Amino acid sequence: MRRILTLAGFAAGLLLAAPSFAADSPAPVKLVIKPLLCVIDKDATSCAVTFDIRWKSPQPAEYCLSDSVQTTPLRCWPRALAGEMKQERQVTEEFRYWLSLPAGGLPPPAGAERLSEVKIEVLRVGSDDRRRERRTRHVWDVL
């Protein structure tokens, strides 16, 4: 009898904890951005990229897309399950895109939880140090 009561109490605890567990772990939001890399030649200061931004969530809500370059969100989608946009920009250094939830009808604060985040990398090819551009003439040197 004591064992049955213990099991019943454990089951009840699980049932009570379940909703709060679900609320603490929001369903994953998927943010997909292409391209993820910007290649800048040594004689250029930036690269022009059109980013294809798509996101999807299993739960409808207002989602805002932000980046690490500006403080205000780039765009918010009210009560949406998915969204997409294209953004043309001149990239000079690495930055991040992320999705977050607005706070009480206001744009997400700076420290708002990032539901999904993507890093855009910058690769500089070539060098101002001419020694790094020299071509060796070895038999195996093919790159």
Add this chain to the structure above:
Amino acid sequence: MKILLKVAALWAVATLAIAQGVPADAAASQQTVTQEAPAAPPAVLPPERRWRLGAAVGYGERTNPLIQSDDIPVLIDLDIAYFGDHWFFDNGDLGLEFLDNDVVTANLVARVNSDRAFFSKTNTRYVTYSLMAGGNLAMLNNPQTGAPLTPVEALPLEPPKRSYAIEAGVEALFGGEWGQASLHAFHDVSRTHDGYELAADYSYRITRGRLSLSPSVGVSYKSSALSDYYWGVHKDEQSVTLAAYRARGGLGWEAGLRTNYYLTKSVRLAVSANYERLQHSISQSPLVERDYVFGYFAGVGWQF
């Protein structure tokens, strides 16, 4: 022809891979909104790392112009370089920068001669009198025994041995929006061939999106001493199977194309090809089977 087909196939594979990586604009739906972000200010660049470490894995080959020799397979290409304030190590070359201004960077450089590498993959082939005579009815004697050769008697035909030479010289590097150019002058300091080489090359990099193309051309003059040491048949090497030959100095040229498609900041697809035309006197040597060196490679490269 076989080599050209291989290169074309490798290039086709690389092009397909590149096409797969490009997002299709046609996928944009009606909901898509195009937004233009304000231009960001130019970034402050971090200092470059002194070490440059890289590796590429794939398939490639460099033809060997030497008789009785195998082509040189290229399956792994390592890039190991260190650039200090003045001195540097670049894949076997050791350099000391003594001039650097807006126009030119000049270095004193020590290197290992590259001609020797072709003499590492040689074979001995046995040829018979009938094969050597080629319809010539003159009698030939066996150099070892002095006796007349019989039509079925086989004699060895092996490329002679050659040593590595340490060369020291000066190089001047130029660069700008117009591309990169360099001038080189090297002399043997190891008393191996006692010759010299003068060279000039030019390359231009075109970057479009994640694709980078770098065509290059170059010319080089190899002195008589250098050409003859590696590619001549010296008196003590001549035999019934190998006629004496004195190679003279001359001008050769080369052209190449290096292609990189960057997948991430450190991983790229790399396809390259290089054609080198040997100078005339070298190409006429009995040690030389082909008057060119053709190299190609396709693979994946990592920069660490």
